[in-house]
Amino acid sequence: MKARVTVTLKNGVLDPQGKAIEGSLAALGFSGIEGVRQGKVFDLELTSTSKEKADEEIKAMCEKLLANTVIENYAVEML
Amino acid sequence: MKARVTVTLKNGVLDPQGKAIEGSLAALGFSGIEGVRQGKVFDLELTSTSKEKADEEIKAMCEKLLANTVIENYAVEML
Structure with a gap:
C-alpha cells in the first residue's frame, strides 16, 4: 500500500526558505x-x-518523526 | 490563485534522505x-x-528553478 504524507508549515510560522x-x-x-x-x-x-x-500507523509516524506538530501540519493521502 | 507544486525524485535516483x-x-x-x-x-x-x-507560468518556474528536471519530476495542481 502506498501513501503520501504532505507536511506544511502552519499559518503564521515564518518560512525564510x-x-x-x-x-x-x-x-x-x-x-x-x-x-x-x-x-x-x-x-x-x-x-x-x-x-x-x-492510516493509523502513518499518523503515529507523523507525530513521532515526520512532522514537528508544534509548527507543522500534516496530511495523509492513500494512493 | 493558489497552486501546489510537488517535486519528487525520479525512479532510479538514489534517495539517501x-x-x-x-x-x-x-x-x-x-x-x-x-x-x-x-x-x-x-x-x-x-x-x-x-x-x-x-499553469504555463508555473511550469516555466519549475523548469527554471523549482525542480532539477534531470533527476526530479514535478506535478502542478491548481487549488
Whole structure:
C-alpha cells in the first residue's frame, strides 16, 4: 500500500526558505507572485493491506518523526 | 490563485534522505515499511486569475528553478 504524507508549515510560522524562493523567482523575471511556502512530501510504501491500520500507523509516524506538530501540519493521502 | 507544486525524485535516483527516514522509522519500532522517498512541495500564491496562464507560468518556474528536471519530476495542481 502506498501513501503520501504532505507536511506544511502552519499559518503564521515564518518560512525564510519560501521567502528566498519568492525572491529568486522575482529575480528570474516571474512577476505576480504573492507568496511561496515550502513543505515536504514523503512517499511511503507499506506492507500493510488494511487501509485503516495503515492510516493509523502513518499518523503515529507523523507525530513521532515526520512532522514537528508544534509548527507543522500534516496530511495523509492513500494512493 | 493558489497552486501546489510537488517535486519528487525520479525512479532510479538514489534517495539517501528517504533511506535515513526509513531507518529511523524502523528504529522507532514501525515495521512493515518497504520504502520511503522524500520530495518537496511548494505552495504558490499568484495574482494571475487565468488558470491557463498561471499553469504555463508555473511550469516555466519549475523548469527554471523549482525542480532539477534531470533527476526530479514535478506535478502542478491548481487549488
